[in-house]
Amino acid sequence: PTAPGAPRIAALRPEFIWGAATSSFQIEGATRVDGRGPSVWDTDGRRGVIPGKDTGDVACDHYHRYPEDIALMQKLGVQAYRFSVAWPRVLPQGRGQANEPGLAFYDRLIDGLLAAGIEPWLCLYHWDLPQALDDLGGWTNRDSVGWFSDYAALVADRYGDRVKRFATFNEPAIFTLFGYGFGRGNRDETPIEELHHAIHHVNLSHGAAVDVLRARVGGCSLGSIHNVQPCRPSSPADADGARWADTYWNRAYPDPQFLGRYPELLGPAMEAIMRPGDLERIHRPVDWFGLNHYSPIYVRTDNAARFRFGFGDRPPGIPVTPMDWPIEPDGFRDSLLRVTKDYGLPVYVTENGFGGHDKPDITGAVIDNDRIAFLKGYINAMNDAAAEGADIRGYFVWSLLDNFEWDSGYAARFGLVYIDYPTQKRTPKASFDWYKGLIKVARAQAWHFPWPPAHRAR
Numbered sequence: 001p002t003a004p005g006a007p008r009i010a011a012l013r014p015e016f017i018w019g020a021a022t023s024s025f026q027i028e029g030a031t032r033v034d035g036r037g038p039s040v041w042d043t044d045g046r047r048g049v050i051p052g053k054d055t056g057d058v059a060c061d062h063y064h065r066y067p068e069d070i071a072l073m074q075k076l077g078v079q080a081y082r083f084s085v086a087w088p089r090v091l092p093q094g095r096g097q098a099n100e101p102g103l104a105f106y107d108r109l110i111d112g113l114l115a116a117g118i119e120p121w122l123c124l125y126h127w128d129l130p131q132a133l134d135d136l137g138g139w140t141n142r143d144s145v146g147w148f149s150d151y152a153a154l155v156a157d158r159y160g161d162r163v164k165r166f167a168t169f170n171e172p173a174i175f176t177l178f179g180y181g182f183g184r185g186n187r188d189e190t191p192i193e194e195l196h197h198a199i200h201h202v203n204l205s206h207g208a209a210v211d212v213l214r215a216r217v218g219g220c221s222l223g224s225i226h227n228v229q230p231c232r233p234s235s236p237a238d239a240d241g242a243r244w245a246d247t248y249w250n251r252a253y254p255d256p257q258f259l260g261r262y263p264e265l266l267g268p269a270m271e272a273i274m275r276p277g278d279l280e281r282i283h284r285p286v287d288w289f290g291l292n293h294y295s296p297i298y299v300r301t302d303n304a305a306r307f308r309f310g311f312g313d314r315p316p317g318i319p320v321t322p323m324d325w326p327i328e329p330d331g332f333r334d335s336l337l338r339v340t341k342d343y344g345l346p347v348y349v350t351e352n353g354f355g356g357h358d359k360p361d362i363t364g365a366v367i368d369n370d371r372i373a374f375l376k377g378y379i380n381a382m383n384d385a386a387a388e389g390a391d392i393r394g395y396f397v398w399s400l401l402d403n404f405e406w407d408s409g410y411a412a413r414f415g416l417v418y419i420d421y422p423t424q425k426r427t428p429k430a431s432f433d434w435y436k437g438l439i440k441v442a443r444a445q446a447w448h449f450p451w452p453p454a455h456r457a458r
């Protein structure tokens with residue numbers, strides 16, 4: 001197929017921010033360099049449980065090649081770059097003695113971004129928990145709130161003069177459900193109470209970090225990042241399962257963080273855990289909702305399951321990505337509108353993208369028209385949500401580079417830039433040029449059209 005053209009963007013604000021996102025463990029490599037401590041994902045890699053026995057040891061070698069990656073971003077024309085700090089790189093034991101060489105890496109990265117005119121968006125936690133803290137129970141231990149706020153203070157004091165945009169957590173629902181719930185990760189299936197403790201402690205850590213960042217970084221803009229996926233019942237009999245799935249997947253974090261209460265179905269379990277004042281500690285004012293979105297999920301009722309839901313079949317005929325994720329741009333539009341209605345916050349789309357099995361053709365070019373078609377459809381859906389009243393302020397494509405895709409290792413590729421892992425050669429894909437063109441048009445158009453657009457009475 002030939003490359004599809006430009007998406008609709010007329011309902012987006014003139015100051016809309018176009019960016020790209022990555023995360024520390026997925027791109028940095030250099031896991032044993034300059035005093036970094038191990039994370040839970042190093043442990044998983046070393047156990048050889050990831051397909052291809054893949055590990056994060058080299059990844060995109062971004063730790064050493066970050067100047068080339070910043071140059072790529074500059075070529076792409078992104079206004080902002082979302083990355084995460086590796087907690088075990090700056091605090092090898094998770095607490096206690098800070099690691100100066102690790103801290104200095106993010107100084108270089110941030111300075112390089114600013115010199116290139118790209119705004120750094122720093123996420124504190126994208127799943128690489130220091131192994132030393134996991135050994136103490138990780139997020140199931142209420143002490144994690146103190147560990148996380150001390151880490152947040154270190155990051156705030158070190159980079160707060162240059163970084164103003166911070167996210168506390170990336171997709172807390174995903175790492176707690178998969179890490180403590182479904183029995184994935186480096187632990188066996190655990191009692192559901194452990195999941196509930198982890199949910200509560202991550203929420204408290206979010207609130208504590210918001211207070212720390214506010215107090216220490218003047219003029220900062222804060223948010224947290226949530227994976228919002230419509231939970232669709234596989235059949236009419238699965239409506240209850242869908243409610244349970246939606247509770248754990250979409251509401252266990254945003255509801256307490258932005259509304260100051262746990263969702264109804266979780267109420268009794270959380271009551272048993274909470275101490276007086278906890279909901280106030282969690283419900284701290286933030287500036288925006290970070291929304292990650294890829295696809296809806298299909299679920300069924302399963303009253304025997306600890307979560308009261310299971311994964312179900314999807315109706316036939318829905319197109320899918322090479323990772324078998326359903327392609328349904330309407331689910332993205334609905335998620336944006338739902339978040340707007342439920343939480344009333346400005347929204348940044350902090351991740352959206354397409355995972356495939358890209359390969360260079362005989363000329364060495366990577367022509368990923370399937371990714372372009374996906375992005376076009378999803379950006380159209382975002383524009384529709386904006387036209388219907390969602391206050392969307394920016395969009396970060398996942399991802400700048402092909403990278404370590406967690407349980408899929410390096411087999412799944414999400415980048416606008418192809419990585420040839422043996423040589424570390426970077427090749428911009430067709431989608432890179434497409435996104436670059438979109439940003440250029442969007443930024444030029446912002447000067448030419450009045451806003452809000454006439455059709456959008458506010």
Ligand code: GBH
Nearest residue numbers: 023170171174227294295297324325326405
């Ligand atoms: C994000 O998580 C992560 O933040 C990022 O690190 C990661 O690389 C990126 O997405 C791509 O995966 O199997 O059809 O039911 C995504 C969370 C949760 C999204 C599970 C897809 C399953 C879709 N994912 N969901 S399906």
